[in-house]
Amino acid sequence: MNTALLLASLATVVLGRFSYEGYKVYQVTPENEEQIATLYKLRGTLRYGLFSDSVVPGYPVNVMVAPAEQEMFLQIINEDSLNYRITAEDIESKISAERERIQKTSPVAKGEISFTEFQTYTVIQDYLQQLASSYPDIVTVEEFGRSFEDRPLILIRIGAGAESNPTILIDSTIHAMEWISTSVTTYIIQQLVENSDYRYLIENINWVIIPVLNPDGYEYTFTQERLWRKTRRPGTLCDGVDANRNFPYHWGGNGTSTDECNFYYIGPHALSEPEVVAFTNVVYKINNLVLHLSMHSYGSMILFPWGWTTELVSRSDELQQLGDAASKAIAAVNGTVYITGPSSQLLYYAAGNSVDWITYTRGTLSYTVELPAGPGDGVLDGFIVPPEKILPICQEFWPGLLSFAHQSAKIDLNNADGSSRLTISFRQWAWVLFMYCFRCADGI
Ligand SMILES: [Zn+2]
Numbered sequence: 416m417n418t419a420l421l422l423a424s425l426a427t428v429v430l431g432r433f434s435y436e437g438y439k440v441y442q443v444t445p446e447n448e449e450q451i452a453t454l455y456k457l458r459g460t461l462r463y464g465l466f467s468d469s470v471v472p473g474y475p476v477n478v479m480v481a482p483a484e485q486e487m488f489l490q491i492i493n494e495d496s497l498n499y500r501i502t503a504e505d506i507e508s509k510i511s512a513e514r515e516r517i518q519k520t521s522p523v524a525k526g527e528i529s530f531t532e533f534q535t536y537t538v539i540q541d542y543l544q545q546l547a548s549s550y551p552d553i554v555t556v557e558e559f560g561r562s563f564e565d566r567p568l569i570l571i572r573i574g575a576g577a578e579s580n581p582t583i584l585i586d587s588t589i590h591a592m593e594w595i596s597t598s599v600t601t602y603i604i605q606q607l608v609e610n611s612d613y614r615y616l617i618e619n620i621n622w623v624i625i626p627v628l629n630p631d632g633y634e635y636t637f638t639q640e641r642l643w644r645k646t647r648r649p650g651t652l653c654d655g656v657d658a659n660r661n662f663p664y665h666w667g668g669n670g671t672s673t674d675e676c677n678f679y680y681i682g683p684h685a686l687s688e689p690e691v692v693a694f695t696n697v698v699y700k701i702n703n704l705v706l707h708l709s710m711h712s713y714g715s716m717i718l719f720p721w722g723w724t725t726e727l728v729s730r731s732d733e734l735q736q737l738g739d740a741a742s743k744a745i746a747a748v749n750g751t752v753y754i755t756g757p758s759s760q761l762l763y764y765a766a767g768n769s770v771d772w773i774t775y776t777r778g779t780l781s782y783t784v785e786l787p788a789g790p791g792d793g794v795l796d797g798f799i800v801p802p803e804k805i806l807p808i809c810q811e812f813w814p815g816l817l818s819f820a821h822q823s824a825k826i827d828l829n830n831a832d833g834s835s836r837l838t839i840s841f842r843q844w845a846w847v848l849f850m851y852c853f854r855c856a857d858g859i
Contacts, residue, residue: 433640435510437482440503443492444475453495454478455763457488458679459672463642477502477797479642510641513799517637528601530806533594535637536566536630539601543571543626546608553617554608559625560693563648566630568693573607574621575614581703581824586625586694587710589659589769591632591643595786595800595808596710600626602809603816616817620824623701629658629690642798646688650675656682659709660765661691662772665723670764681767691769698773706823707773707781708816713797714785715751717742717815718758720774722783723766725759734780737822741815748811751787758783780823786812 445451454476463479480488492499503509516532523529523538526545534542547556553575560568574580587600604624607617616622627633631647632655645655653676660671666685667673673681686692698704719734721727728734738755746752758765762785765771770781787808788797800808820826 431639435506435642438506439480439485439501440506441478441480441488441492441499442475442502443478443497443499444473445497446472448472450495450497453491453497457491458763459674459677460484461488461678462676463678479506509799513641516802528605530598530602530809532802533598533805534601536627536633539597539626540567540569542601543569543604546571546604550608559697560689562629562631563646563689564631566634568625568628568630568690570623570625570697571604572621572623573604573617576618576621578621579703580619580621581705582621582623582701583706583708583820583823584623584698584701584704585708585710586628586769588626588633589628589690589709590657590711591629591636591645592641592798593710593712593786594633594636594798595712595805596784597626597633598805599786599809599812600624600710602806602813606813615826616820619826620820621703623697625694625697628694631690644678645680646690648682648688652676653680656680656688658682658688658691659769660767661685661688662695662767662769664767664772664775666767668723668764668766669759670722671766685767694769695772698777704773704777704779706819707770707777707779708819709769709781709783710786711783712786712800713788714762715753715787716761716783716785717753717755718762718770718783718785719755720757720771720781722758722762722764722768722771724764725757727757728774730778730780731757734782737780737819738782740822741818744814744818745811748814749807751811753784753815782819784812 443454445454451472457478461478461484462481478488520532523534526541528534528538528542543556546554553573555572557570557572558567559570562568585600585603587596588594604626606613607622629646632643632645635647636643643655645657647654648656655675657671657679660666660679660681663685667681670679671681672679682688686695698707717738719728719731719738735755742753742755754761758768758770762783768783770783773779773781788800
């Protein structure tokens with residue numbers, strides 16, 4: 416980051432809270448590989464990088480540009496004849512409106528959860544502890560490490576069956592600003608623990624779920640800088656590391672940056688972030704890990720490795736098939752289409768991410784889930800999800816999770832053991848019929 420940009424960034428911090436005054440969102444549509452290369456170059460230069468997910472010819476890309484970067488940005492895209500339009504110039508007012516709304520909303524009672532608003536890390540932790548107290552036979556809550564700023568890293572284990580059962584791991588919000596992913600993950604926890612219709616899922620599967628993997632960053636997005644992505648490790652010019660570029664597999668490869676001011680900064684070395692170290696230690700200790708979901712936003716995508724190369728992973732057919740089945744199940748709710756495919760081909764290169772690392776070390780089926788954006792096509796509509804959309808996004812993802820769970824853990828509902836069969840509700844039988852019909856359609 417040059418000095419002018421640094422001073423401009425410092426000037427935007429008003430009364431301790433970051434201001435987005437003067438920031439603009441541009442929508443750029445690359446038409447050929449050369450223009451895509453220009454966007455990749457910009458991604459390595461701009462403070463906020465690209466906020467859109469598809470970087471393929473003909474698809475629009477949203478880019479947030481700081482005031483001090485506008486001239487450089489326009490010069491580069493004009494040199495390459497990239498078409499653009501401005502989609503948002505009032506970023507600060509939208510973020511202020513969201514902050515004021517949250518401040519005015521009555522807090523939930525301690526230990527409760529609500530999906531009508533986004534919840535702080537304290538609320539999430541209190542809810543998990545309440546579940547551990549109310550359901551001691553099936554729930555344990557565990558501190559698996561401390562964040563850089565010494566917050567507890569918390570996971571919840573849910574299971575009512577054998578220790579040898581297959582395990583599904585879900586982590587969420589390694590990227591701080593992606594609030595909807597914590598909402599969806601908390602909703603999954605609620606359904607597994609509090610909805611007896613799904614008892615069979617915890618009798619047949621052990622669940623390890625981390626609703627906020629980057630609590631320092633998450634807290635910072637509520638109090639200081641709404642669109643913060645990284646951890647909160649102090650830097651020389653800029654703070655934070657992209658924890659999802661800090662895993663020790665092709666660390667520093669494609670789609671990363673060694674510039675500490677960049678959105679995709681890899682950190683001083685692989686595993687520099689305590690959150691990443693703690694997470695890898697959790698993964699090493701899990702027996703019979705059959706599925707990993709890393710929850711992100713936005714883009715409505717189900718992505719699988721590799722992130723560091725466009726080469727296909729060895730289980731790509733199986734990954735595609737499970738991803739497609741989950742996508743169909745989600746689409747059946749409200750018509751929301753999640754695109755499925757390898758992340759380096761659908762999203763962009765992302766070396767050093769958790770999904771690549773888990774695939775390499777464990778051989779497990781592992782996906783990045785990009786949850787849907789809010790309405791509209793501007794960058795803020797991607798991350799600033801309106802509160803009335805939270806619950807629908809959670810509810811429409813749930814059938815996708817059921818599909819993933821049934822297939823990865825190979826749960827045959829028709830042949831479930833006696834205790835499980837008694838707990839299968841009408842809803843589950845409807846699900847079997849639903850999946851059967853999709854298979855029929857596939858076979859035509
Ligand atoms: Zn993310």
